[in-house]
């Protein structure tokens with residue numbers, strides 16, 4: 354009996370959370386077209402986000418490219434198919450690994466940052482102070498941040514992909530003496546629009562999800578310092594889950610439209 | 614007690630305010646008014662709903678029922694723009710100062726100036742207004758510091774300066790001296806009084822600091838059991854026989 358009621362409570366709060374998140378999303382779309390556009394704050398957020406995560410994305414991207422190539426090289430060698438390396442690397446990185454890894458890193462870096470920042474602003478009444486100062490805090494804080502992540506994550510992913518492929522090139526250059534030009538030539542030859550377009554669209558959704566969940570958790574933060582921790586933490590957890598879900602849906606839809 | 618005065622003279626008039634969060638009934642028919650030039654102190658236990666009341670007053674929380682009139686305008690019946698215009702006339706000093714910690718002191722003070730464009734128009738150079746507000750609280754040298762470089766007392770003063778920069782005619786103080794040491798508290802109280810004199814403001818002061826209440830109040834309201842339980846001057850209330858009232862002055 355006790356267990357059943359506990360499961361009921363968990364389900365109830367889960368659906369309540371989803372409902373609230375939907376309201377939050379609707380509110381975003383309602384307010385995003387309203388004046389004023391807070392363009393300056395948007396730019397500031399874009400700059401901050403890029404600044405915070407560029408280095409992380411570069412390092413992880415590079416290592417992923419490097420390791421991925423090192424790991425798959427022996428297998429390809431066995432089949433005498435090392436010359437396929439560039440196209441294999443580029444397709445897997447651009448389609449899947451690059452976006453999801455970069456998005457996960459940004460969820461940890463940017464999403465939790467937003468959750469903590471807005472959470473502490475809520476707890477210390479800074480959001481209230483903003484409202485009293487004739488500013489719509491939802492527009493100023495939430496809309497700008499969601500737009501900024503939606504805009505910046507694709508750029509970061511693009512950047513991460515490029516560095517990843519460079520990491521892969523380094524391995525090929527050392528082990529197989531492939532020149533830079535030849536390698537990148539093969540990379541671009543093997544890529545088609547059906548590889549690039551869906552993955553780019555996907556990254557916009559990734560960015561939106563990171564901003565949305567971070568803002569939702571922070572903006573609705575419960576009182577007290579514990580609340581801020583929970584906001585930051587759950588922002589990362591929920592965003593990561595959502596990212597995989599979006600990824601799955603994106604691949605699913607892509608497969609319907611782009612039949613191979 | 615002169616509870617029933619001419620209604621039109623009250624610059625703030627709250628009637629029958631009710632507000633609950635779920636099952637937690639915080640305010641259950643709270644009434645008060647504020648006359649021009651008056652300092653009203655509101656006392657109540659921690660968690661009795663003082664902050665909720667003052668947030669309803671400025672439109673940060675929506676009351677379940679009751680009317681709130683500020684300068685004759687019912688705030689539930691006006692548009693967001695009108696409400697924002699009204700808010701330029703009301704300064705709000707938050708319980709924890711609520712300085713924006715991603716902005717410097719100067720930017721903190723500029724924020725309301727740049728946002729409430731109706732009252733001042735588009736100001737190009739805010740330096741003079743910012744300096745004047747900072748000089749009022751004796752912290753002109755802190756203009757380029759960040760909030761995390763300030764002590765608690767300094768933060769409270771900067772927050773006060775940010776409140777004053779719009780030259781409001783009403784100031785709402787939410788526990789202006791809480792978590793400050795006694796000496797700093799006294800300084801803040803003196804500052805509040807000098808501001809009152811200089812700009813001829815009316816204020817509502819929430820506090821449970823009896824000393825603060827004694828020096829600053831023209832009239833006091835005790836918020837007990839979700840209503841305006843008792844009302845009167847400091848002297849009247851502090852000599853009251855009611856044990857619930859006496860509890861505040863021990």
Ligand SMILES: Nc1ncnc2c1ncn2[C@@H]1O[C@H](COP(=O)(O)OP(=O)(O)O)[C@@H](O)[C@H]1O
Pocket residue numbers: 634637639657658659660661662663664665666
């Ligand atoms: N946003 C909120 N959601 C739920 N309960 C709240 C909220 N704000 C205040 N409360 C509750 O209202 C009561 C009064 O709070 P408050 O006005 O902050 O007290 P105080 O008189 O100390 O300022 C408390 O019991 C608090 O838990």
Ligand SMILES: [Mg+2]
Pocket residue numbers: 663664665708787788
């Ligand atoms: Mg309070």
